Amino acid sequence: MSIPNNTHPLPTFDITADGLAKESEDIVAFLEKAANDLADSVADSELTFDTVIRPLAAIDNELRARVQYIAFFHSVSPSAEIRQASSGAESRVVQAHLALFARNDLFALVDTVHANCSQHESIDEEDRILLKRFHQLFMENGLRLTGPVRERFTWITGRLVELRVKFMQNLGAEPDSVFLYEHDLAGLALDEFDVLEDGSPDHAAKRYRISLTKPVVTRILSQCRIAQTRKDIFLRNQTRYKPNVDIFREIVILRDEASRLLGFDSFAHRKLQQQIVQSPDRVERWLKELHTALRPVAEREMEQLRTVAGTDAIHLWDLDFYHTHILQEEYHVDHDRVAEYFPAKATIERMLGIFEKLFSLRFEKLPASGKHTWHADVDAYAVWEADNSALVFIGYLYVDIYPRPGKYNHAANFNIYPAFLTSEGKRTAVATALVCNVSRGEAPALLRHQEVTTIFHELGHAMHDLLGKSRYAVFHGHRTVADFIEAPSQLLEAWCWVPDCLRQLSSHYSYASPENHNHWQRKQHSNQSPSTTEEAHQPPRNLPQATIQNLLAAKKLNQALLTLRQLAFSYFDMHIHHPASHAEIQQLDISATYNRFLEETTGLWGPGGGFDWGHGHVTTLHYVWGQEANYYSYLFTRMLAADIWASHFRDDPMSREAGLVYRRAILEYGGSRDERGLVVAFLGREPALQAYLSELGCGGDGAHGVEEAKRELGA
Numbered sequence: 001m002s003i004p005n006n007t008h009p010l011p012t013f014d015i016t017a018d019g020l021a022k023e024s025e026d027i028v029a030f031l032e033k034a035a036n037d038l039a040d041s042v043a044d045s046e047l048t049f050d051t052v053i054r055p056l057a058a059i060d061n062e063l064r065a066r067v068q069y070i071a072f073f074h075s076v077s078p079s080a081e082i083r084q085a086s087s088g089a090e091s092r093v094v095q096a097h098l099a100l101f102a103r104n105d106l107f108a109l110v111d112t113v114h115a116n117c118s119q120h121e122s123i124d125e126e127d128r129i130l131l132k133r134f135h136q137l138f139m140e141n142g143l144r145l146t147g148p149v150r151e152r153f154t155w156i157t158g159r160l161v162e163l164r165v166k167f168m169q170n171l172g173a174e175p176d177s178v179f180l181y182e183h184d185l186a187g188l189a190l191d192e193f194d195v196l197e198d199g200s201p202d203h204a205a206k207r208y209r210i211s212l213t214k215p216v217v218t219r220i221l222s223q224c225r226i227a228q229t230r231k232d233i234f235l236r237n238q239t240r241y242k243p244n245v246d247i248f249r250e251i252v253i254l255r256d257e258a259s260r261l262l263g264f265d266s267f268a269h270r271k272l273q274q275q276i277v278q279s280p281d282r283v284e285r286w287l288k289e290l291h292t293a294l295r296p297v298a299e300r301e302m303e304q305l306r307t308v309a310g311t312d313a314i315h316l317w318d319l320d321f322y323h324t325h326i327l328q329e330e331y332h333v334d335h336d337r338v339a340e341y342f343p344a345k346a347t348i349e350r351m352l353g354i355f356e357k358l359f360s361l362r363f364e365k366l367p368a369s370g371k372h373t374w375h376a377d378v379d380a381y382a383v384w385e386a387d388n389s390a391l392v393f394i395g396y397l398y399v400d401i402y403p404r405p406g407k408y409n410h411a412a413n414f415n416i417y418p419a420f421l422t423s424e425g426k427r428t429a430v431a432t433a434l435v436c437n438v439s440r441g442e443a444p445a446l447l448r449h450q451e452v453t454t455i456f457h458e459l460g461h462a463m464h465d466l467l468g469k470s471r472y473a474v475f476h477g478h479r480t481v482a483d484f485i486e487a488p489s490q491l492l493e494a495w496c497w498v499p500d501c502l503r504q505l506s507s508h509y510s511y512a513s514p515e516n517h518n519h520w521q522r523k524q525h526s527n528q529s530p531s532t533t534e535e536a537h538q539p540p541r542n543l544p545q546a547t548i549q550n551l552l553a554a555k556k557l558n559q560a561l562l563t564l565r566q567l568a569f570s571y572f573d574m575h576i577h578h579p580a581s582h583a584e585i586q587q588l589d590i591s592a593t594y595n596r597f598l599e600e601t602t603g604l605w606g607p608g609g610g611f612d613w614g615h616g617h618v619t620t621l622h623y624v625w626g627q628e629a630n631y632y633s634y635l636f637t638r639m640l641a642a643d644i645w646a647s648h649f650r651d652d653p654m655s656r657e658a659g660l661v662y663r664r665a666i667l668e669y670g671g672s673r674d675e676r677g678l679v680v681a682f683l684g685r686e687p688a689l690q691a692y693l694s695e696l697g698c699g700g701d702g703a704h705g706v707e708e709a710k711r712e713l714g715a
Contacts, residue, residue, distance in 0.1 A: 008382070008393050011069075011416070011431055014371035017085035020070050024089035027066050028096040034059045039105045047112045049123050053131055056110070057472050059100070060134075061420045064473040065428065067093045072416050074168065075408035076374050076400060076435060083172060083406055091165045098157055101137040110134050111143075126672040130472055136274065142262060149261055156258045160251060167247050167624050174405055175212045176240055180229065182206045187225035189336070192439055212237055214409050215439050222320040234317035235607065238614030248618045249590055252576050255628075256585050268578035268629040275483045275630070276676045280578040283632050287570055290635060290689070291601075293698050294567075297560035302603055305558075315605045316598065319565075323558050331554035335448045338551070341506040341543045342447040343516075344401055344438045345379070350505045351456055352381070352397075354495060355463055358659035359667075362386045363397065377402050383430075383466050394466050395419065395430030401455075402445065403437035410620075411436035411454050413461035418476035419468060430477070432465040434458050443519050444509050449551060452505065453496040460489030467663055470672035480671040483633035484679075488667060490641035491649075497555060498653045499548050506543035556697040561602060563696055566635055568601035573623060573631035591615040640679060642691040647683055 015023070038055050045051050070093070073086035100106070114135040117128070142153035179196065185208065193208040210216060212233070220233045255267040264270035268280040277283050305314045305322050314322070327333040352363045362384040366372075373380055379399040385392035395417070403409065416431040436455060438445040447455065461478050468477035478485055495501045510520035517538075524536040572594050579585040592611040599606045607613050617623055622631060648658050665682045679687055 008429060010366070010369070010372040010380070011396065012371045013073075013374040015073070015082070017079075017081045020073065020082065020085040020089045023066070023070050024092045027063065027070075027093050031059065031063060031096045031100050034062070035100055035103060035106060039103070039109070042109060047109055047116075049113060049127060049131065052109045052113050053127070053134060056106070056134060057130060057474075058423060061422075061473045063093070063097055063100075064418050064476075065420070067097070068414075068418070069416055072414055072433070073374070074172065075412075075414060076433070078375055078404060078406065080406055084169070087165050087169055091161055094161050095158060098141060098161070101134075102141040102143065102154065102157075104143065107138040107143040110138060125674075126471055126475065129672060129674075130474070133474060140262070140270075142258075145261065153258055153261045156254045156261075160254055160258075163247050163251050163254075164625055167244050167251070167618075168621065170241050170244050170247075171619075171621060172406060172408070173241070175409065176236065177212065178210045178233070178236060179207050180210055182208065184226055184229045185210075185220075185224060187223045188219060212240070213403055213437060213439075215403070215437055218320070221317055222324040224321070227315075227318070230317040230321060231315065231607070235614060237619065238616040240619050242615070244618035245591065245615050248615075248624065251624060252590070253582075253585055255577070256579060256582055260582060266578040268574060271482075271577075271629045275481045275633075277483055277632070277636060280574055280629075283570075283574060286636065287567060287574075287632055291564070291567055293689075293693055294560045294563055294696065297696070297698050298564055298603065301558050301561045305561075313605050314603075315607075316602070319558070319561065319602075319604060323562075326557060327554050331550050331557065333547075333550050333554050335450075338543070338547060339446040339448045339451075340510075340539070341508050342449070342452050343507070343509040343512055344440075344445040344447050345399075346444075346507060346512060347447055347452060347505055348399055348401070348434075348455065348459075350507075351459055354501065354504065354654075355459070356386070357654060357656060359463060359467060359663050360386050360656065360660060361394075361466070362391060373398065375400065375404070377404075393429065395432070397462055397466065398431070398433035400433060400435045401438045402440060407437070408435055409437055411451075411458050413458045413465070413478075415465050415477065418465070418473040418479075419470075420473040420476060421471045427469075430466050430468070432462045432477075434462055443523075444512060444516060446509060449496070453493050456496050457489045457493050460492035463492075464488050464667055464670070467667045468670040469668040470670045472672070475669075475671040477670050480675050482627070482630040483636050484640070484675040485637070486634060487637035487640040487644070487679075490638050491644050494641070494645045494649065495653055497552060499545075499552070501653060502548050502551070503542045507541055508539045510538055511541050556695070559696045560698070561604075563635065564602045565598070566631075568597045569622075570632040570635060571601060572597045572617065573627070573629060576623070577629040590617065638695075639689055639692040640687050642695050643683060643687045644679075646691040646694075 038052075038059070041055075042051050067090065070086055071090040074083050074090065077083045077086065110131075114131055117131060123131070141157065142150055145153055182190065182205065185193075190208060193210060196207040196209055210220070210233075217233060217237050221230055224230050224233075252267075259265075259267040259270040262270060264273075266280065268283075272279055272283065277286060302314060304326070305319070306312055308322050308326060309318065324335070327335065349365075355361055356363060364382040364384065366380045366382055368376070369380075370376070377400065381397040381399070383394045383397055385394055398416075400407075412435055414433045414435055416433055417429065419428050419430045421427055434455065436451075436458065438447060438451065465477035468475075470476050478488075496505075508520075510517045520538070521536070575593060575597070576585065576588070576590060579588070589612075591614065594615070594617040595606060595611040595613060598604075598616070599611070622628075627633070644662070648662060649655070652658065662682070666678055669678060
């Protein structure tokens with residue numbers, strides 16, 4: 001089926017710092033005027049869903065259609081001035097949005113409609129969820145509070161926004177660098193690092209500048225044979241962004257205080273009431289159940305690591321290295337060799353081909369154009385709905401994969417424009433962006449298998465955005481309850497372990513172009529001994545069957561220990577967000593608590609001498625914006641994803657029929673339906689832990705898992 005010429009106007013990204021400030025001022029002015037008009041227009045009218053909630057939804061749609069665009073520049077703009085302006089602009093709009101849902105006059109209207117909800121028989125489930133959400137937003141802003149308590153709560157709310165922006169700005173700072181000699185970096189390919197002369201007369205020892213970006217730190221911890229280097233880099237990475245330590249402390253203390261002002265036992269209790277797992281107690285029981293199942297497997301994995309290392313002490317900075325060592329020596333998985341089959345841009349194109357087949361989509365790569373992307377390296381795609389009769393335009397996907405100064409330094413998907421139905425019943429176009437950091441040198445940027453999985457995961461969020469068909473922007477795509485949001489993307493990771501899909505995704509970089517072939521030949525010659533004259537044979541085009549088999553055989557290697565690391569982060573998250581009292585969080589040594597959970601949960605050793613050796617909790621955004629009181633969901637949603645995979649896709653992963661059923665039963669709803677109900681209806685039963693435990697190498701009793709899930713889900 002041919003794709004028609006794209007006639008939909010492309011978004012532009014050639015905005016200035018002043019332009020961002022002006023846009024935020026316009027949004028704030030719009031919110032204030034629209035809110036005043038709404039309050040005035042219904043003063044003498046009957047208060048119904050149609051007269052109050054639909055107009056308020058239109059205001060909210062307009063806000064969300066504009067604010068994410070200005071916030072996006074903070075994470076991707078090459079200009080420090082624009083990044084700073086983006087943060088300031090977002091902060092002003094977020095404050096104005098908070099003010100919208102803190103107006104007593106609007107709350108009185110919404111509260112009346114909410115109280116009479118049973119009278120609104122004509123509204124459907126999405127409308128009812130919207131009404132509940134709006135009412136909750138007012139309640140969360142303390143509209144039931146009065147006097148000094150209300151004033152204190154309002155101040156805390158504004159202060160938390162300020163602190164979050166400062167925290168994010170610090171994370172956007174240039175990464176630290178260290179300078180190491182060649183012998184400190186044994187085991188690493190050094191051609192991607194800047195060489196510095198050490199100043200000695202003969203310049204015999206080379207020094208390298210090592211920028212502590214996430215990909216570089218990951219490579220050192222997994223490949224460097226020098227334990228002291230791994231330790232130094234690990235600890236250096238755990239002590240970055242020191243200004244965030246005090247900011248983080250103030251954030252968690254103020255969150256707890258604000259939650260108690262609203263009448264909740266803790267911030268976690270306040271947040272979890274609307275999620276699938278509805279209370280901190282249920283979260284903690286579920287985590288302990290998973291921990292118990294993992295412990296015997298983790299002990300066997302630890303014993304294997306000790307045998308390989310020849311020591312009883314496996315440190316936090318050792319796990320990735322010995323994991324990589326076992327992969328290479330026992331499973332014959334050389335991830336650098338595997339990466340040669342996954343040149344980044346070509347692999348992403350093939351990923352899109354899988355999504356085309358699975359979800360009935362078409363991706364049209366657009367010509368490069370300066371003002372229509374934020375950087376020359378960014379690729380843009382028009383996305384179309386494809387069926388047997390027509391192509392319907394959906395929106396745009398952007399792909400930004402190379403690191404650069406000031407750019408968000410992890411992998412994520414950012415929604416730029418959500419979709420919703422306008423008052424005329426027309427669906428707006430989606431814009432969403434894959435943002436990651438893949439190092440590139442002389443050769444094309446290559447993806448290790450873990451990076452293939454990560455990018456497939458993040459594109460899963462993009463698919464959720466692109467396929468969402470909710471009426472309201474607040475529910476669009478990935479905007480589900482927080483302990484469901486990762487499940488659709490984690491489900492898609494399973495395709496990266498399917499032999500046919502791996503062959504479809506792979507193509508050795510030497511086949512991509514004459515330049516790449518020449519680069520591969522030069523590399524072979526440089527690795528040959530001087531006496532060797534035989535010409536190297538070009539590798540197979542696709543990932544060899546034997547390599548795929550080795551990858552699959554190694555899939556469960558150390559999964560229990562790696563999951564215990566996630567459990568440690570989840571325990572910490574619950575601990576700081578569900579203290580027994582406000583005094584407890586005020587007195588807590590947060591950094592030492594984080595390090596203690598990391599050591600004690602995993603069984604891996606720290607540097608010794610107590611737990612005062614770093615503050616890794618402030619080097620990520622997770623606990624500040626995105627996964628606060630929700631880190632457990634990374635594991636909980638893996639249970640959901642594993643169950644969906646095992647029950648619907650494992651036997652035929654590329655089934656277009658299964659993909660479309662899943663798309664229509666889960667993805668298109670976004671957050672506009674009860675997520676637990678959607679999963680139960682899709683599975684035909686309560687979700688169970690068995691499939692997830694099996695993926696981790698634990699086995700498990702299926703019936704027991706179902707009953708446990710029923711209890712934990714409140715069924």
